[in-house]
Amino acid sequence: MSDAYLKAIATRRTNYAITNKSSVSDEKLQAIIKECVLHSPSSFNTQSGRAVIITGAENAKLWNLCSEAMLKGVEPGSRTMLEGRLKGFGGGYGTVLFFEDQAVIDGISGKMLIFAKQFPTWSTNSTGMLQAAVWTALALEGLGASLQHNGAYSDELVAEIHKTFSLPTTWTSTAMMPFGDPVAPPTEKAFGPIEERVKFIKG
Ligand SMILES: Cc1cc2nc3c(=O)[nH]c(=O)nc-3n(C[C@H](O)[C@H](O)[C@H](O)COP(=O)(O)O)c2cc1C
Numbered sequence: 001m002s003d004a005y006l007k008a009i010a011t012r013r014t015n016y017a018i019t020n021k022s023s024v025s026d027e028k029l030q031a032i033i034k035e036c037v038l039h040s041p042s043s044f045n046t047q048s049g050r051a052v053i054i055t056g057a058e059n060a061k062l063w064n065l066c067s068e069a070m071l072k073g074v075e076p077g078s079r080t081m082l083e084g085r086l087k088g089f090g091g092g093y094g095t096v097l098f099f100e101d102q103a104v105i106d107g108i109s110g111k112m113l114i115f116a117k118q119f120p121t122w123s124t125n126s127t128g129m130l131q132a133a134v135w136t137a138l139a140l141e142g143l144g145a146s147l148q149h150n151g152a153y154s155d156e157l158v159a160e161i162h163k164t165f166s167l168p169t170t171w172t173s174t175a176m177m178p179f180g181d182p183v184a185p186p187t188e189k190a191f192g193p194i195e196e197r198v199k200f201i202k203g
Contacts, residue, residue, distance in 0.1 A: 008136050008139075008140055009132075009136055011136065011139045011140055012132070012135050012136040012139040013139065013186035013189065014145075014146045014147070014186060015144030015145060015146060015182050015184075015185070015186045016085070016088055016144075016146050017144060017182055017183045017184040018088070018091070018092040018093070018143075018144040018145070018178065018179060018180030018181065018182055018183070019091070019092070019093070019180045019181045019182075019183055020056075020091055020092060020093050020180060021093055021180060021181045022055075022093040022094065022143065022179075022180060022181055023141075023142060023143070023181050024138075024141045024142075024143060026055065028141070029053060029055075029094070030053060032134070032137045032138070032141070033051050033053055033096060033134060033137075035137075036051075036130060036133040036134045036137055037049055037050075037051050037130060039133070040126070040129050040130040040133050041126065041129060042122075042123075042126040043108075043115075043118075043119065043122035043123070043125075043126060044108060044112070046104050046105070046108050046126075047104070048100045048101050048104040048105055048123055048126060049098070049099075049100060049101075049126060049127055049130045050098070050099040050100065050101055050171050051096055051097065051098055051099070051130070051134070052096070052097040052099070052165065052167065053094060053095075053096050053097075054094055054095050054096075054097065054165065055093060055094035056093075056094070058165075059090065059092065059093070059094050059095050059178075060090050060091075061164065062090070062095055062097075062161065062164075062165075063086055063087075063089050063090025063095075063178075064090060065157065065160050065161060065164060066086055066089075066090075066150040066151075066153070066157065067083070067086045067087075067090070069153055069154055069156060069157040069160070070082065070086065070150060070153055070157075071083060071086070086150075088178075089146075089148060089150075089176075089178035090178075091180075092178040092179055092180035093143075093179060093180035093181065094178070094179055094180070095176050095177060095178045095179070096134055096138075096145075096176070096177040096179065097151060097161075097173065097175075097176050097177075098127055098130060098131055098134075098173070098174045098175040098176070098177070099127075099167070099171035099172055099173055099174060100123045100124075100126070100127050100171070100172050100174055101168070101170055101171055101172075102170045102171070102172050103168075103170035105119050105120065105123050124174065127174040127175065131147060131174070131175050131177065134177060135147065135177060138177075138179050142181070142182075143179045143180065143181065143182070144179060144180060144181070144182030144183075144186075145177050145178065145179035146177065146178060147175055147176075147177055148175065148176045148177070148178060149173075149174075149175055149176065150176055151173035151175070151176045152172075152173045152174075158173060161173070
């Protein structure tokens with residue numbers, strides 16, 4: 001029963017080699033992301049996860065903002081590499097931006113004081129689950145994608161992104177997933193011994 005699911009999670013890979021095309025329609029992309037947001041779990045079902053899909057010229061605008069902020073003051077040695085990476089993300093078809101609504105986290109933390117300290121951790125767990133769900137779904141559709149964190153680079157960049165795309169200020173950026181039709185398969189991935197990572201304790 002789990003074979004299809006296990007095959008799906010193995011299909012999800014980091015792929016930076018993306019184009020500005022998408023073989024998946026905008027309607028389908030929206031439907032996929034909505035399903036992932038709907039069904040990804042959150043602590044006490046707070047439903048704190050948020051996602052924004054940005055495509056085309058707006059995607060280029062997003063990554064231009066990131067480039068402007070991140071390339072400032074970077075020494076020439078690192079600049080070329082970073083510039084190339086950011087250009088690649090901006091040259092994709094789109095980006096899924098992930099957020100956690102801090103207003104929701106603060107609300108539940110104020111109500112359930114016994115868990116107040118845990119809610120931020122559970123919030124990051126929750127957004128990770130959502131990101132994995134979206135990443136896997138995009139891979140199953142044949143799209144290339146990677147996971148980036150530039151959206152939280154600096155307070156100035158955060159403010160600029162929120163202003164440019166009219167996002168609520170309580171939405172805290174947790175990740176950015178640039179995607180597009182791939183031009184090459186993902187690179188080879190190395191795995192350490194699984195026996196050292198998983199234990200089975202028989203009762
Ligand atoms: C929590 C987390 C943060 C990551 N951050 C980045 C990142 O900032 N930039 C990036 O290129 N890849 C990032 N990655 C991708 C990992 O480098 C990648 O998943 C890992 O090397 C395994 O390769 P795979 O995705 O092809 O399985 C991140 C992955 C995770 C789970």
